[in-house]
Amino acid sequence: MSVFFWHSMERQIIIKGVAEKTTASVSDNYFDSRPDGSKLGAVVSDQSEVIPSREFLDDKLQKLETKYNGKPIQRPENWGGFLVRPVEIEFWQGRPNRLHDRIRYQLHAVFNWKIERLSP
Numbered sequence: 001m002s003v004f005f006w007h008s009m010e011r012q013i014i015i016k017g018v019a020e021k022t023t024a025s026v027s028d029n030y031f032d033s034r035p036d037g038s039k040l041g042a043v044v045s046d047q048s049e050v051i052p053s054r055e056f057l058d059d060k061l062q063k064l065e066t067k068y069n070g071k072p073i074q075r076p077e078n079w080g081g082f083l084v085r086p087v088e089i090e091f092w093q094g095r096p097n098r099l100h101d102r103i104r105y106q107l108h109a110v111f112n113w114k115i116e117r118l119s120p
Contacts, residue, residue, distance in 0.1 A: 010094025017086035027080035039073040040064050
C-alpha cells in the first residue's frame with residue numbers, strides 16, 4: 001500500500017496492489033534513459049549506508065566521473081524498480097466540517113473498475 005498526502009491541498013491518494021520487482025531488462029532500459037549525472041549518483045551511493053562526510057561522497061563521485069568519462073555507465077546490480085499493479089485506489093479530498101470526499105476504485109476484472117463514494 002502506498003499513501004500520497006498533500007497537506008496544503010488537503011488531498012490524499014491511497015493505492016493498494018501487488019508489487020513486483022522489475023526485470024533486469026526493464027531496469028537496464030530505464031537506467032539507460034537517465035542523465036549521466038543520475039546514473040553516476042546511483043553508482044556512487046550505497047543507499048542508506050552511513051558515510052563519514054559529504055566530502056567522502058563528493059570525492060567518490062569525482063573519481064567515478066573520471067573513470068566513466070566518455071564511457072557507458074553500467075547499472076549497479078542492486079539498482080532497479082518495482083511495478084505496482086493496483087487493485088484499489090482511493091482519492092480523498094478534505095472539506096469543511098470533516099465532510100470529506102472519498103472516492104474508491106476497486107478492480108473487479110481487467111479494465112473493469114467499480115467506483116464508489118465512501119462516507120467520510
